[in-house]
Amino acid sequence: MNEEQKYKKATYHLWTFTASKMIAMLGSHVMAFGISLYILAMTGSAMSFATNMICSVLPRALVAPLAGYVADNFSKKRTILLAQAGTILTVGGLLLYTETVGLSVYAVYTATVFNTICSAFSGVTFSSAIATLVNPERLQRAMSFNQLSTSVAMIGGPVIGGMMYGFFEMDAFLMVNMVAYAIAFCLEATMNFNLYSTRGEDVKKEKMWEGLKGGFHYIKQQKVIKTIMWVALWINLFFSAIAVGGTYIIIELLKVKSTHFGFIEASGAAGMLAASLYFATRSEVKAPLRFSKISLLLLAGSVGLAVIPLITNFSYVAIIIFYLIIYFIFSIFEMGINMPIGVYMQKNITEEYRGRVFGLMETMAMSMMPIGMMVYGMLYDTLPAIVILPVTSAIIITLSLVLLRASILKEAHPEFYERKIVTESVTN
Structure with missing residues (x-):
């Protein structure tokens, strides 16, 4: 062909x-x-x-x-x-x-x-x-279309x-x-x-236990991939603050009607759809991890802002409009994290290990969801939401700055930072 x-x-x-x-x-x-x-x-x-x-x-x-x-x-x-x-x-x-x-x-x-x-x-x-x-x-377009189909189905x-x-x-x-x-x-x-497969026809199949151990060993050797997996783990743990707290704050504390809350949740799906269309039509992100880090910091900041209606005298309509915007923004920033990282992983994980890396990443991320929901369920029963969300926001910002530090970004995108240094030296 x-x-x-x-x-x-x-x-x-x-x-x-x-x-x-x-x-x-x-x-x-x-x-x-x-x-x-x-x-x-x-x-x-x-x-x-x-x-x-x-x-x-x-x-x-x-x-x-x-x-x-x-x-x-x-x-x-x-x-x-x-x-x-x-x-x-x-x-x-x-x-x-x-x-x-x-x-x-x-x-x-x-x-x-x-x-x-x-x-x-x-x-x-x-x-x-x-x-x-x-x-x-x-x-990037393929992954954007993949996410777009999910967004349409969610709506x-x-x-x-x-x-x-x-x-x-x-x-x-x-x-x-x-x-x-x-x-x-x-x-x-x-x-x-197998259209763009790089694997040969005679690849030897590994035994199951050896294959699983091989996947762990491969991740251990890949510093950037390992960092991405840690980021995914902590994000899924701490963003349970919104998965649990969003519903609790909007319905229980602010007394928003369930029908209106349905529109708020739908705005999240609309944000995902808008971000999918954006990534499908733009050129590929040059430094994916850097882009994801910025999106993660913005998302963390938005989490802290979600308590504003609890400390102000917003009208009922203003509360709904505020959370329509917040949930829309949440989804856009979430896509800004997931899409560039997804493209980076597709391109940089060796084909022989790609399935095991995605499988282990999914296990780590999904195992954190019930733990996070349980932890934040107890926290919301004992502490005020105006304390929980800003503290969670600060924790996520700190983790983002530590895990996605400059040395990791340079290792992930050496050509981007080399080009940036050259451009700055020429300008000066």
């Missing part, structure tokens, strides 16, 4: 995986919306709802390293298609159970666990495959689910999910996951 043919195929990949991801995620969000309402309507228990959330997070965190090993040692295309098929079969099994026995909470928990495991394998494998699907010059899923809930039974939500994943399966079956 010559370069022109590869470029055309990469263009096809760019649009095909965006469409497949958007359709699959849309089906997933519609079903998740329906299941959430079903659990609350049937049990009236927040604990039952929380249990289903745990079933959708914990299994993924546990199996992500294994998914990374599989992505690095077996066919990426086959792994993704098997995972998608697993999702279709799981939801189909839940639909059959519902039609014959009746839907139960425990059946939902079981299906959620299996869906989460399948999602871990397809998600980690897809993340490790983006650099082999498109040419290096379009990596559209609850809207479609809300319209369906009043007119259809639970089995309709399950069928929407199955159809969406079936379409995604057909689209992904047409893709060449």
Whole structure:
């Protein structure tokens, strides 16, 4: 295949995986919306709802390293298609159970666990495959489109689910999910996951334990990648202050109506969509880690500002407008952190280890979420929010300055800083 043919195929990949991801995620969000309402309507228990959330997070965190090993040692295309098929079969099994026995909470928990495991394998494998699907010059655009599809699904899923809930039974939500994943399966079956692969045909497969140890050893040897993983770990821990505190402050302390809070959360998805479009249309960031550091510092500052309505006499309308803007900004800065780092990792992690690195990173990041939620849940019960958020903001700023210090940035982008020194010397 010559370069022109590869470029055309990469263009096809760019649009095909965006469409497949958007359709699959849309089906997933519609079903998740329906299941959430079903659990609350049937049990009236927040604990039952929380249990289903745990079933959708914990299994993924546990199996992500294994998914990374599989992505690095077996066919990426086959792994993704098997995972998608697993999702279709799981939801189909839940639909059959519902039609014959009746839907139960425990059946939902079981299906959620299996869906989460399948999602871990397809998600980690897809993340490790983006650099082999498109040419290096379009990596940022590909990742932006990937995030754009997620943003559209986050906005559209609850809207479609809300319209369906009043007119259809639970089995309709399950069928929407199955159809969406079936379409995604057909689209992904047409893709060449080795288009820009640099691996040879005769790469020896590692045994599972050796492969996992190899992934840890590779990360240990890569100073910049190791730093990025530590940043991801601490970000997911400390930004639980907003995941937990945002809802608590807006609804419990400021007494904002749940319908208006829905608009506030939607503004976050809109911010993600706007940032995705920005990165899809601009040239690639020259110094990704430097860009991410600036975005992280701005996001940390925004966290501290989120307490302003608690210490001022804002009107009800002003409170809503303030948090609409804050949540929009949060998402933009979050994308400013994730997108450049994601492109950097795609380009600088050796293909043989890419799946394991993404898998281990996902495990580290996701394992911090429940810990952070538990810690901040206790903190908000004992300390005022006007203390928690500014202190958290200061901690994140300090961590950003320490972890992403100048020596790390220079090691990650030596050519950028050398060019900058040359330019300054010429100017002077």
